[in-house]
Amino acid sequence: MSVSQPYNSWVEVDVSVLAANIRALRSALSPQSQVIFVVKSNAYGHNLQATAREAAAAGIRWFGVAHLHEALAIRAIIPHVNILVMGAVDPQQASLLARENITPMIMGAEHGEAIAAVARQAGVKVEGHLKVDTGMGRLGVLWQDAVATYRFLSQQDGLSLTGLCSHFAAVEPRQPERAETQVERFLEAADAIEAMHEGPLMKHISSSRAISYHKEWDFDAVRPGICLYGYGASDPAMRFQTRPVLQWKCRVMQVKDVPADFPVGYYGTYKTEAPTRMAILSAGYADGYHRALSNRGHVLIRGRRCRVIGRVSMNWITVDVGQVGDVAAGDEAVLIGQQGSESVWAGELARICRTIPYEILVGIHSQAPRSLHAHNVESELDYINWGQLLPEPTDTPRAT
Numbered sequence: 001m002s003v004s005q006p007y008n009s010w011v012e013v014d015v016s017v018l019a020a021n022i023r024a025l026r027s028a029l030s031p032q033s034q035v036i037f038v039v040k041s042n043a044y045g046h047n048l049q050a051t052a053r054e055a056a057a058a059g060i061r062w063f064g065v066a067h068l069h070e071a072l073a074i075r076a077i078i079p080h081v082n083i084l085v086m087g088a089v090d091p092q093q094a095s096l097l098a099r100e101n102i103t104p105m106i107m108g109a110e111h112g113e114a115i116a117a118v119a120r121q122a123g124v125k126v127e128g129h130l131k132v133d134t135g136m137g138r139l140g141v142l143w144q145d146a147v148a149t150y151r152f153l154s155q156q157d158g159l160s161l162t163g164l165c166s167h168f169a170a171v172e173p174r175q176p177e178r179a180e181t182q183v184e185r186f187l188e189a190a191d192a193i194e195a196m197h198e199g200p201l202m203k204h205i206s207s208s209r210a211i212s213y214h215k216e217w218d219f220d221a222v223r224p225g226i227c228l229y230g231y232g233a234s235d236p237a238m239r240f241q242t243r244p245v246l247q248w249k250c251r252v253m254q255v256k257d258v259p260a261d262f263p264v265g266y267y268g269t270y271k272t273e274a275p276t277r278m279a280i281l282s283a284g285y286a287d288g289y290h291r292a293l294s295n296r297g298h299v300l301i302r303g304r305r306c307r308v309i310g311r312v313s314m315n316w317i318t319v320d321v322g323q324v325g326d327v328a329a330g331d332e333a334v335l336i337g338q339q340g341s342e343s344v345w346a347g348e349l350a351r352i353c354r355t356i357p358y359e360i361l362v363g364i365h366s367q368a369p370r371s372l373h374a375h376n377v378e379s380e381l382d383y384i385n386w387g388q389l390l391p392e393p394t395d396t397p398r399a400t
């Protein structure tokens with residue numbers, strides 16, 4: 001009794017929630033702080049191009065990505081926004097960066113010098129933001145070397161440093177010292193650099209957690225990711241609140257009644273206590289539904305929470321629908337999202353899997369189709385195909 005279906009599972013991105021989240025953040029910031037919306041890793045699983053396009057329509061003028069190919073994917077559809085590549089770009093790509101008006105983070109003297117040399121040879125100039133490692137222990141020049149590095153790079157034709165940035169290792173309001181130390185190191189370097197620098201220097205350090213609590217660290221720009229997708233910013237004590245943008249769904253493939261003491265799935269790790277009805281769903285760990293949710297997760301069917309029973313297998317999940325009523329093959333099952341008054345968000349799955357919502361979101365298989373959806377204009381926008389929506393590139397001039 002299986003149902004025919006085009007996909008195992010699919011993702012619905014609610015563009016009205018995304019726009020509301022952007023408005024909520026924007027209204028908490030002072031007008032001079034730019035928002036660099038972090039859309040790396042396929043916009044945290046939401047679909048890069050669609051998210052970027054919707055965010056640009058909602059007023060976002062800067063995007064942050066990890067890799068050059070992501071920057072080019074945005075540039076292909078939005079000619080006029082600024083794009084910051086937060087990973088170390090290959091210096092050989094300097095002319096492409098200049099031609100496509102893409103801003104790399106400069107990771108140190110050697111990286112900047114190599115980019116400048118390639119740019120000079122091509123007769124172009126790359127604008128970059130110097131990345132300072134103030135205590136994250138990842139990419140960037142160590143804070144003690146930041147001023148000397150700036151001085152050296154500012155003498156390199158082919159490269160113009162227009163920004164200075166860093167990244168927090170931990171922002172913990174009850175133990176603020178670690179983040180405060182990073183800010184002190186950042187500002188000490190920034191003050192010395194600004195004294196030498198001609199023209200504006202865009203300073204940015206805060207991502208979602210810092211933005212949620214620390215207005216004083218907004219500086220010239222902030223780099224939010226997860227809060228704009230609706231996670232980590234629901235607490236009313238924070239500067240602004242956001243809601244989840246993405247829902248992830250699949251279908252009931254088969255429903256069957258089983259007796260008491262019936263073993264379910266690999267190794268029979270679950271045995272029914274009483275006669276019940278179970279539903280087998282069209283997604284599994286290959287689609288990104290963690291195996292750690294075996295016997296522990298819940299999905300929503302017909303507005304009710306249904307417990308995952310037995311092990312999650314590669315392509316299927318079994319849930320107990322004994323309490324739900326008339327579940328039928330073809331019914332929609334919500335893996336992440338809301339149905340009626342019930343909801344299961346990525347935070348709940350992350351807690352069970354002992355991970356973070358980021359990993360749950362980016363773990364949804366990239367081939368699961370993403371579709372636009374808007375709560376307030378559902379009939380018009382529901383299930384629109386991305387291909388129909390991507391605008392033709394235009395000749396609109398870019399912001400400088």
Ligand SMILES: Cc1ncc(COP(=O)(O)O)c(C=O)c1O
Pocket residue numbers: 038064086167206207208209223224225226227
């Ligand atoms: C350098 C950098 N900036 C900003 C962000 C956005 O962080 P968040 O999603 O916590 O706002 C990230 C995410 O990992 C990052 O690596």
